Amino acid sequence: MNKDDVAIQVKQAVKRYGTFTALKEISLTIHDNEFFTLLGPSGCGKTTLLRMIAGFEDVTEGSIQLFGQEIESLPPNKRPVNTVFQNYALFPHMTILENVGFGLEMKGTSKSEAQAKAMEMLELVQLSQFAKRKPSQLSGGQQQRVALARALAPQPKVLLLDEPLSALDLKLRKAMQLELKHLQRETGITFIFVTHDQEEALTMSDRIAVMSAGELQQLGSPREIYETPKNRFVADFIGETNLLEVTVDTIANDRATCHLGGGHQLTCNAVDGIGVGANVHMSLRPERLFISDTATESESLSGTVVENIFAGTDITTIVDLAEGPRVTVRTSNSDRGNKRIFEAGSQVFVNMEHGAARLMAN
């Protein structure tokens, strides 16, 4: 298995339900051995795409290839992919061991061999002591791991995960995120992970496809989509950001000078396709801004502190720009030694480094 090999190729796939179009011409390539995430709000079509790969939904137009092979004509039981379902879908009338061994048994492995392999899988997820129990006797987190073991036992080429962590509490979810990531590295199986949780996607993925309203918005590494969001939707959906309406005044030397409400001016990198006079949005990540009582950087906005919100690891400061919009600034608590916290009502400057502000087309 090699990362350069193509595991799944989706070519202009369209899915329509009657007159409703759930997926509008999606094309993407998923590499072998990759942790690939489909990220988007509910109703964006991410689960539909996953179900099309699994074989539960047919493709209205376009094609899906698995390791170079067209799979549309194959029913789900003939596709070398397995799914971890959102509600786990463990068979309630079977023991944990029977559940995990089911796929192997259906593939034609003898019952004793299937059970031996199932036991190995249970050891991998540290649940071998529960082999004889029924699913209802296990906690949510344990059921989740059984579902994972069951889907991995037949050694699929691709593992599909449909929001598998959404039912778990925060602590367990964080632990499972790491466990999943390790499991993916150990097994070398391609994982396609569906989630609406951007933080989860950023933590776990090699690459992320951000989707909205049935369309692919951006495809890239977590760093790429976080630091260079292609459009307003991605900037807003991934992480937190200040989206300010701006008008481009001049462009020179690849730098665009813009103004926003209240006469504030900012310069940032020019973007192809956004010319002088364009009314567009500017994204300012709160953690890339900092507050001081003087304009310390070349890019600076003046305003008044409205409120400081303490949130454990960091402090969020809300600043009203003079006669302009409101911006959020985040200061890490570990930085407090060299950064002052200004009381509400203080006149301050919101400073940013060169390149912190990004222009984006609507």
Next chain:
Amino acid sequence: MFKSSQTHDVRSYLGFKTVTILCLIILYTPLLVVTVYSFNASKSITVWEGFSLRWYADVFVGPESAKFKLAAWNSFVIAIIAATVSTVIATLAATGMIRAGKFKLRPLSFGLISLPIMVPEIVLAVATLIFFNSIGFQRGFATIILAHITFCIPFAYLPISARMQGIENTFEEAALDLYASKKLAFSRILLPLMGPGIISGFLLAFIVSLDDFIITNFVKGAGVETLPTAIFGAVKQGIKPNIMAISTMLLMVSVVMVTISYFISKSDKTN
């Protein structure tokens, strides 16, 4: 979900206790009287003369015992065949109705399956009789079985389809995803999950068939008797205490069935 709120607890309503007790008395007094008097030593059905099992003995070895034994045998054979066949049909119908996706005639199909419950039984009885006559079918044991299978289907269908509706699609999808064929996904996953519903459906169909009188009386051939028609025939010549003994035993059969059904649904941990 059951939400107990103090202001809307029915137990706080005026006369709740009285009405409840009254209803229970009206429902169960006749059954209680029949059961108690089935142990009466007297020949009279209203005068108590002490405890005795003579009428139970009379049912099994008395002058009418041959008639009742044959009728009981017929009833049980008919009920078992009718319940089995109608349960199989109802299971397939429920699978088709609920698992085959949405189809145009689904509401109509559902109506057609459950209609016989709404139709007055006498209408069904007459219709069935006319049908058998018009196709020249000799009335006898077979006509009773066919008629019972037919009217038992909706009774078997209701608990089965209710159960099936509670089974999420993902179980079947998970089975298919794990390389099971459609057939295996049905036999290994769906069928066991439907089990409690199928057993309830069977028991309900069995009871309905066992105590059916109207349709049976119309379609039975001369000389073929089931327990209800035999009892009716005997009662026409005056009620004897042995009828009470038979009724009490039938009541016991029902109680056993309901108990089985209760324990099956209770031991079912699949939900």
